[in-house]
Amino acid sequence: MxxxxxxxxxxxxxxxLYVIQYLYKDTRGPVIQEGIKGSIDEKYVMVTFxxxxxxxxxxxxxxxxxxxxxxVSVEYRGATQYDLKEQITxxxxxxxxxxxxxxxxxxxxxxxxxxxDKAVEAGIPVVLFDSGAVTSKAYSFLAxxxxxxxxxxxxxxxxxxxxxxxxxxxxxxxxLNHQERxxxxxxxxxxxxxxxxxxxxxxxxxxxxxxKMTMLEVLRNHPDLSGVFVTYANGGxxxxxxxxxxxxxxxVKIVSFDTDKQTLDLVKQGTISATMxxxxxxxxxxxxxxxxxxxxxxxxxxxxxxxxxxxxxxxxDTGITVVTGENVDRFYAK
Amino acid sequence: MxxxxxxxxxxxxxxxLYVIQYLYKDTRGPVIQEGIKGSIDEKYVMVTFxxxxxxxxxxxxxxxxxxxxxxVSVEYRGATQYDLKEQITxxxxxxxxxxxxxxxxxxxxxxxxxxxDKAVEAGIPVVLFDSGAVTSKAYSFLAxxxxxxxxxxxxxxxxxxxxxxxxxxxxxxxxLNHQERxxxxxxxxxxxxxxxxxxxxxxxxxxxxxxKMTMLEVLRNHPDLSGVFVTYANGGxxxxxxxxxxxxxxxVKIVSFDTDKQTLDLVKQGTISATMxxxxxxxxxxxxxxxxxxxxxxxxxxxxxxxxxxxxxxxxDTGITVVTGENVDRFYAK
Numbered sequence: 001m002x003x004x005x006x007x008x009x010x011x012x013x014x015x016x017l018y019v020i021q022y023l024y025k026d027t028r029g030p031v032i033q034e035g036i037k038g039s040i041d042e043k044y045v046m047v048t049f050x051x052x053x054x055x056x057x058x059x060x061x062x063x064x065x066x067x068x069x070x071x072v073s074v075e076y077r078g079a080t081q082y083d084l085k086e087q088i089t090x091x092x093x094x095x096x097x098x099x100x101x102x103x104x105x106x107x108x109x110x111x112x113x114x115x116x117d118k119a120v121e122a123g124i125p126v127v128l129f130d131s132g133a134v135t136s137k138a139y140s141f142l143a144x145x146x147x148x149x150x151x152x153x154x155x156x157x158x159x160x161x162x163x164x165x166x167x168x169x170x171x172x173x174x175x176l177n178h179q180e181r182x183x184x185x186x187x188x189x190x191x192x193x194x195x196x197x198x199x200x201x202x203x204x205x206x207x208x209x210x211x212k213m214t215m216l217e218v219l220r221n222h223p224d225l226s227g228v229f230v231t232y233a234n235g236g237x238x239x240x241x242x243x244x245x246x247x248x249x250x251x252v253k254i255v256s257f258d259t260d261k262q263t264l265d266l267v268k269q270g271t272i273s274a275t276m277x278x279x280x281x282x283x284x285x286x287x288x289x290x291x292x293x294x295x296x297x298x299x300x301x302x303x304x305x306x307x308x309x310x311x312x313x314x315x316x317d318t319g320i321t322v323v324t325g326e327n328v329d330r331f332y333a334k
Numbered sequence: 335m336x337x338x339x340x341x342x343x344x345x346x347x348x349x350x351l352y353v354i355q356y357l358y359k360d361t362r363g364p365v366i367q368e369g370i371k372g373s374i375d376e377k378y379v380m381v382t383f384x385x386x387x388x389x390x391x392x393x394x395x396x397x398x399x400x401x402x403x404x405x406v407s408v409e410y411r412g413a414t415q416y417d418l419k420e421q422i423t424x425x426x427x428x429x430x431x432x433x434x435x436x437x438x439x440x441x442x443x444x445x446x447x448x449x450x451d452k453a454v455e456a457g458i459p460v461v462l463f464d465s466g467a468v469t470s471k472a473y474s475f476l477a478x479x480x481x482x483x484x485x486x487x488x489x490x491x492x493x494x495x496x497x498x499x500x501x502x503x504x505x506x507x508x509x510l511n512h513q514e515r516x517x518x519x520x521x522x523x524x525x526x527x528x529x530x531x532x533x534x535x536x537x538x539x540x541x542x543x544x545x546k547m548t549m550l551e552v553l554r555n556h557p558d559l560s561g562v563f564v565t566y567a568n569g570g571x572x573x574x575x576x577x578x579x580x581x582x583x584x585x586v587k588i589v590s591f592d593t594d595k596q597t598l599d600l601v602k603q604g605t606i607s608a609t610m611x612x613x614x615x616x617x618x619x620x621x622x623x624x625x626x627x628x629x630x631x632x633x634x635x636x637x638x639x640x641x642x643x644x645x646x647x648x649x650x651d652t653g654i655t656v657v658t659g660e661n662v663d664r665f666y667a668k
Contacts, residue, residue: 006340013347035371036403069370069632145649282647285633289623298403299619313616315479317649 038072042100044291046284049087049107051078054260055280057333059129062284063103070292072100084108091115101125101291106133125294129283140290144278145317146177150184152320153229153255156274160253164195165226168218170204170211170235181231199225204235211238225252233258240271259323259331267328277331279318286316372406376434378625380618383421383441385412388594391667393463396618397437404626406434418442425449435459435625440467459628463617474624478612479651480511484518486654487563487589490608494587498529499560502552504538504545504569515565533559538569545572559586567592574605593657593665601662611665613652620650
């Protein structure tokens with residue numbers, strides 16, 4: 001009897017083993033649902049120029065955050081200088097390695113197209129961020145709408161001046177993005193704030209010393225100036241110096257652009273009233289999402305899912321945030 | 335001895351049970367990596383007006399495709415008519431149920447703002463697609479850039495006419511989106527195609543009968559017309575009828591808008607040379623992605639990840655595809 005009992009026990013345990021193994025097998029299926037997820041050996045590359053400057057840090061952070069969320073890898077490359085040939089060489093090297101995708105900020109809107117097209121034709125997805133290349137075959141362009149940035153700057157200026165006063169614009173009139181910032185600013189002042197007068201629009205030539213000189217000249221011609229919009233970060237720094245020389249700091253309000261450390265420090269100490277932060281994190285984050293979507297066939301030209309409609313949104317406005325003393329601390333690079 | 339052997343066997347089997355259970359427990363951990371993934375009880379709602387029309391089908395398909403990829407649920411609701419009050423009521427009901435997010439096509443650019451803001455203030459993420467509401471607190475707007483759509487239409491027209499001829503535009507001059515399509519078309523013709531003359535810009539009043547009458551009038555005044563751009567689908571159908579009445583079909587080339595079945599049939603039989611397909615799938619797909627990102631804190635205002643920069647891209651151009659006889663089959667609703 002005892003032998004029979006032991007044999008029964010063994011049979012019951014074997015059955016138990018089978019049941020447990022079966023249960024685990026069965027539950028593992030439905031538990032593992034993929035979501036949107038890649039593999040860690042998929043490498044996406046971000047390519048810039050003047051690759052060491054602070055401006056790209058937050059773009060790269062967005063790119064990395066998306067990579068972490070999607071379980072893929074990223075790499076950062078770029079021309080070290082402001083040098084077209086160097087960026088083309090860097091890009092050629094990357095294409096030869098066949099990465100999963102390339103997010104490129106183009107140093108020049110025309111001259112990179114044939115290299116970009118070569119990548120696309122080799123089956124490597126390419127999107128452009130920050131600086132575009134209009135005629136290329138890249139799938140999408142993710143960047144600031146500079147006209148809207150000018151609109152936001154105008155509204156902030158009017159807010160600071162309580163809707164009346166004399167203002168100037170210091171800009172770089174030969175660059176499209178700066179033309180657009182100026183245009184958005186001027187149109188909005190004229191349309192929405194009839195008691196604000198635009199007294200001067202001047203070329204600050206891009207560096208802080210020239211911008212300081214330009215501002216001193218503007219102040220000589222318009223001693224009753226109450227505000228100045230500067231469309232580039234160096235200019236804001238230069239204008240702040242001009243005002244401190246004349247001990248006008250505080251009376252003339254500055255609205256500047258971008259969020260490098262010097263500008264943020266000046267916002268923090270109140271010399272610059274506000275600065276326009278570009279949506280650089282968005283540029284990086286959604287660039288990687290778009291590349292991933294093409295790579296994984298989630299968005300595909302001519303697929304039945306999208307009825308032949310273009311693979312990705314051709315343009316994304318990555319947005320502007322107004323930085324003042326109240327929120328400046330959140331903008332220092334981590 | 336046999337009893338001892340049986341006991342050993344039992345012990346070995348018990349140990350085996352333990353080991354198997356342990357192994358399964360251990361391997362389940364690392365196998366499950368989340369990617370970007372929600373849970374099926376998260377419900378996102380798409381809200382439209384004239385909810386039964388064909389136009390929304392592909393928007394909803396994009397919304398559903400994103401939901402499937404992200405493992406969440408969706409629901410489709412809307413005002414049955416072109417009725418502001420009905421849409422507000424529908425929206426109020428949905429807000430009361432606290433869904434995970436709302437993608438709304440606003441019937442009116444002003445009157446829905448307070449209801450939208452109520453949703454946002456209740457912690458429900460809201461994005462707008464196709465038709466916006468400029469002053470609301472919605473996080474983003476995903477829609478066609480209608481100026482760009484006009485640009486694409488002009489280039490296609492010039493291509494069809496080999497760069498020379500007399501053209502007309504039939505539009506709805508009181509609606510912003512139609513003004514923009516007309517503007518993009520006219521500016522591009524003037525700038526890029528000096529041998530094309532714009533002979534007339536007329537109000538087709540939105541329905542196919544009025545558009546037919548308008549076209550007949552235009553043809554009386556300009557019997558040598560070689561092309562017409564119509565900024566709305568009904569208009570393309572009406573213009574095609576006008577041409578068939580006069581047996582001018584084939585000589586006067588039509589570039590139309592949107593991809594309802596009647597328009598696609600006319601493209602297929604060659605009466606309409608080309609029509610502009612909006613990126614409706616993109617509207618739905620990226621609306622859900624954006625809502626999901628806010629809901630899951632992947633994009634969050636003021637988080638350290640994005641250094642305080644605005645939560646989501648404020649605007650996405652969902653794109654235009656030119657539909658001709660060559661690719662028309664891919665645009666019929668599945």
